[in-house]
Amino acid sequence: EDPYLEVEDLKVHFSTEDGIVKAVDGLTFSVKRGVTLGIVGESGSGKSVTSLTVLGLHSPNNTDISGSIRVGGTDIVSASAETVRRMRGKDMSMIFQDPLTALHPYYSIGRQIVESYQVHHDVSKKVAWARAVEMLDRVGIPQPDKRAKQYPHEFSGGMRQRAMIAMSLVNNPNLIIADEPTTALDVTVQAQILDLLEDLQREFNSAIILITHDLGVVSQVADDVLVMYGGRCVEHGTVEEVLRHSQHPYTLGLLNSVPTLHGDASHDLHPIPGNPPSLLNVPRGCAFHPRCEHAMNDGGPCDTQRPELLPVTGSPVHLAACHLSDDKRRMIRQAKDGS
Ligand code: SF4
Ligand code: MG
DSSP, X not given: OOOSEEEEEEEEEEEETTEEEEEEEEEEEEEOTTOEEEEEOXXXXXXXXXXXXXXXXXXXXXXXXXXXXXXXXXXXXXXXXXXXXXXXXXXXXXEOSOHHHHXXXXXXXXXXXXXXXXXXXXXXXXXXXXXXXXXXXXXXXXXXXXXXXXXGGGSOHHHHHHHHHHHHHTTOOSEEEEESTTTTSOHHHHHHHHHHHHHHHHHHTOEEEEEESOHHHHHHHOSEEEXXXXXXXXXXXXXXXXXXXXXXHHHHHHHHXXXXXXXXXXXXXXXXXXXXOXXXXXXXXXXXXXXXXXXXXXXXXXXXSOOOOEXXXXXXXXXXXXXXXXXXXXXXXXXXXXX
């Protein structure tokens, strides 16, 4: 089966008064139906720009997009605005971090879901309303026929997130992009929403991209993971490979900076020193070299040569972009596990 989403050498560059912002700089990945890809990185890594570009939400003004983004075989980059508009909501859909940016305060929840449905289905309002109620029920909202008549402010944060998921999924999209969908929610509700997404994925066999800064969320629900830094991919593979056998010092740094994924609550947190680079001025060589404690600078390759994204020795499902040798990477991993 072909991947439903295939992104190849995607570049998204914005011209600004200060220069060119290379928000995404040569990204390649694919997602099959039924698979969840986690895209991880700090803010400013290019992960959200990637998702907006896949959905065709960037205005072409002062934005230079190259490469290709095939969604169900149609290339979003070269397709007409009209084609992309017709696909959005139906073939691919977005779940935002903050439902209030997606939900209109003055219309009832039901009406908003009805409108999303009627954009793509020539049905009566009555049929669309029944569909909206069905979706609210499906995402676990109690008394959905009553709740459909209420307004966003009458919903709790978790219920609003469920309502937005109902709206995003009302047309059964094959590709769902969820951008930090649970960041604003408390841990219990967060777990419920992630479970809900998994259930819906099983039911509809959709491809999901989950954008997050949280490796805990990734380990919980993703199948594959792509780690972004400075607009590029630094490590990519199955969750098992990337999180258990991390190759890139940046990935290891992220793992060290989150509460442990394996139930050891006593583990010390070590935030990565320094800040992510400005996308206006990504460091040459390896973009991570100013922050990397293993960097080989001043004559080594790290501050001059950009490391290529290459298959990790011995694994068919793992890529990394780092100049370190296999031996050195293993030593770093072992030192981390022992700490
Ligand atoms: Fe660190 Fe060099 Fe590897 Fe970049 S290429 S992550 S600077 S060791
Ligand atoms: Mg899954």
